[in-house]
Amino acid sequence: MLSIDCPHCGQRDETEFVCGGEAPTGRPPPDASDDIWTDYLFGNANPRGPVHERWLHAFGCRRWLAVERDTVTHRILSVRDFADAIGHRP
Amino acid sequence: MSRRYSALALFRNSLTGNRDWDPVWRSPEPKPRYDVVIIGGGGHGLATAYHLARDFGVPRVAVLEKGWIGGGNTGRNTTIVRSDYYYPASTAFFDRSVTLYERLSRELNFNIMFSQRGMLTVAHSRAELDWQRRLVNAAQLAGVDLETVTAAEARRLCPILNDSSGMRHPIVGGMLQRRAGTVRHDAVVWGYARAADRLGVDIVQNCEVTGIDRDAVSGAVTSVRTSRGVIGCGKVGVAVAGHSSVLADMAGFRLPLRSFSLQAFVSEPLKPVLDIVVSSAVLGVYASQSDKGGLVVGGNADPYASYAQRGNMPAAEAVAAGLVELIPAFSRVRLLRQWAGIVDYAHDSSPILGLSPVPNLYLNCGWGGGGFKAIPAGGETFAHTIATGEPHPLIRAFSLDRFRSLALVDEAAAAGIEH
Numbered sequence: 287m288l289s290i291d292c293p294h295c296g297q298r299d300e301t302e303f304v305c306g307g308e309a310p311t312g313r314p315p316p317d318a319s320d321d322i323w324t325d326y327l328f329g330n331a332n333p334r335g336p337v338h339e340r341w342l343h344a345f346g347c348r349r350w351l352a353v354e355r356d357t358v359t360h361r362i363l364s365v366r367d368f369a370d371a372i373g374h375r376p
Numbered sequence: 377m378s379r380r381y382s383a384l385a386l387f388r389n390s391l392t393g394n395r396d397w398d399p400v401w402r403s404p405e406p407k408p409r410y411d412v413v414i415i416g417g418g419g420h421g422l423a424t425a426y427h428l429a430r431d432f433g434v435p436r437v438a439v440l441e442k443g444w445i446g447g448g449n450t451g452r453n454t455t456i457v458r459s460d461y462y463y464p465a466s467t468a469f470f471d472r473s474v475t476l477y478e479r480l481s482r483e484l485n486f487n488i489m490f491s492q493r494g495m496l497t498v499a500h501s502r503a504e505l506d507w508q509r510r511l512v513n514a515a516q517l518a519g520v521d522l523e524t525v526t527a528a529e530a531r532r533l534c535p536i537l538n539d540s541s542g543m544r545h546p547i548v549g550g551m552l553q554r555r556a557g558t559v560r561h562d563a564v565v566w567g568y569a570r571a572a573d574r575l576g577v578d579i580v581q582n583c584e585v586t587g588i589d590r591d592a593v594s595g596a597v598t599s600v601r602t603s604r605g606v607i608g609c610g611k612v613g614v615a616v617a618g619h620s621s622v623l624a625d626m627a628g629f630r631l632p633l634r635s636f637s638l639q640a641f642v643s644e645p646l647k648p649v650l651d652i653v654v655s656s657a658v659l660g661v662y663a664s665q666s667d668k669g670g671l672v673v674g675g676n677a678d679p680y681a682s683y684a685q686r687g688n689m690p691a692a693e694a695v696a697a698g699l700v701e702l703i704p705a706f707s708r709v710r711l712l713r714q715w716a717g718i719v720d721y722a723h724d725s726s727p728i729l730g731l732s733p734v735p736n737l738y739l740n741c742g743w744g745g746g747g748f749k750a751i752p753a754g755g756e757t758f759a760h761t762i763a764t765g766e767p768h769p770l771i772r773a774f775s776l777d778r779f780r781s782l783a784l785v786d787e788a789a790a791a792g793i794e795h
Contacts, residue, residue: 287688287689287690288680288688300680300688300690301690304679305679305680305681307634307681308634308681320780321780324779324780325630327779328632328722328723328779329630329631329632330621330630330631330632330633330634331621331630332621332630332631332633332634332635332681332720333621333622333625334619334621334622334635334683337681339680339681355680357635357681357682357683357684358683358684359684360682360684360688
C-alpha cells in the first residue's frame with residue numbers, strides 16, 4: 287500500500303488517489319513534425335527508477351498533485367500541488 | 377540412446393535410475409559474435425530462436441537471459457490460452473497462436489499439457505450481453521470458435537457460479553470459447569529451449585544486457601554489452617516484455633509503453649471443483665483450477681507504473697473480492713502464493729511487433745497481460761521479421777508506426793480484463 291503525503295490533507299493511502307500517469311512534457315507547437323507529435327501523444331519515458339507523475343487526490347482534496355516516485359522501490363520521493371510544481375498558482 | 381522423449385525412453389531410463397537423461401539444454405559460454413542475438417529468454421525469445429534456426433537456417437543464434445529462462449512473465453502468468461479478440465488483425469494472429477499451441481507438444485516432443493477445457497466469460501447486464509454478442513459475431517466472422525451462452529448454460533458449464541440471488545450485478549449470460557484452455561507454462565519454456573538448443577542455438581543465462589552499441593554512420597546495431605562481455609551481432613531481437621522501455625532507452629529511442637505490475641494468485645490445493653476457465657470483466661477476476669488442485673486466479677493490473685515484481689494490496693483485495701462475488705463457495709479458500717509480473721501496455725492494448733527506429737533492431741513487446749497465449753505465433757512471426765527484415769503479414773497491423781499513422785488496433789476497449 288502506497289502512502290502519499292498530500293500537501294493539503296496529510297498522509298493518505300493510495301486508494302484515495304488516482305494515478306494520472308507520467309507528467310507531460312511541454313506541448314509542441316502546432317507545426318511541429320509528426321514524429322514530435324507522435325512522441326508527445328503516445329511516447330513514455332517509462333523509466334525503471336524515479337518518475338514524475340500526476341496523481342489526483344480523488345477522494346480527498348480533489349487537487350492534482352505532482353508526485354515523484356520510484357517505480358522499483360515504490361518510494362515516494364516528493365509530493366507537491368501540481369499548480370505549485372508548474373508555477374501556475376491561481 | 378535416442379534423445380527423443382517417449383514411453384520407451386521413460387522405461388529405459390527407469391532401468392538405470394533416471395541418471396542418464398541428457399541435460400535439456402546446454403549452458404555454453406557466449407561466443408564473441410552471433411548472426412542474431414535475442415534479448416530475453418522467455419517464451420517469445422526462445423520460440424523466436426527456435427524458428428530462426430528451424431525455418432530460416434540462421435546458423436549462429438543466441439538467446440541472452442538476465443536471470444533464468446522462463447523466470448519472467450512466462451513463469452508468472454496464469455497460463456490461459458484463447459483467441460476471443462475483436463479486431464480482424466487480433467483474431468487472425470491469436471487464433472494462429474491457439475492453432476500452433478494445439479500441435480506444439482508433438483512438434484517439440486515435449487508435453488506442454490494443453491488442456492482445452494474452454495473459457496467462459498460471464499456477462500452481468502443487458503449492455504454487456506449486447507457487447508459480447510458483437511464480439512462473438514466479429515470472432516465468428518474471423519473463424520474463431522466463440523459462441524454466446526445463456527445464463528442457464530453458463531451455470532451448467534460452471535455449477536459453482538454465484539446463483540445471482542444476492543448479486544448486485546446478476547449473471548445474465550456469457551460467451552464461451554471451447555478451444556481455449558490452459559497450458560503448462562514451464563513446459564513451453566523448456567520445450568522451446570530444448571528444441572532450439574538442439575538446432576544449435578546458444579541459450580546464455582545470467583547474462584544481462586547493459587548497453588547497445590550502434591554504428592556511428594548507419595545507426596545500425598553492432599553489438600550488445602552484457603554482464604558477460606561484449607557480444608557482436610548482425611541483428612538484435614528484443615523480447616523483454618515489461619523492460620522493453622529500458623532496452624529502447626539503451627538503443628536511444630522511446631516506446632509508447634507503460635509498465636505495470638500484474639498480480640496472480642494460487643490457492644491451497646482443492647479437490648476438483650472447477651473444470652473450465654471462468655472470467656468476469658465486471659468483477660475484474662478470472663480463475664481456473666490447476667492439475668495440482670490449486671485455484672489460479674488473476675485480475676486487473678495495479679493502477680500505476682511499476683517495475684516491482686510483487687504488486688500491492690489494493691489490487692489483491694479487488695481480485696479476492698471479485699472472486700468471492702463470482703464464486704461465493706471460494707470465500708474460505710486460502711491463497712497460498714502471490715506474485716506479480718511486469719507487463720507493458722500500449723495505449724490500444726495491442727502488441728508492438730516488427731521494425732524499430734534503429735536498423736537491425738526488432739521489437740516484440742506491448743503484450744500487456746496477454747503475452748503467454750501469443751508465444752507460438754509471436755515466435756513464428758518474429759523470426760520471419762528478423763530473418764527477412766520485413767514484418768510478417770500477421771503482424772503488419774501491430775507496427776510501432778501505427779501510432780504515427782493513428783491506425784490503432786484498439787483492443788483496450790475490447791479486452792476488458794488482463795489475462
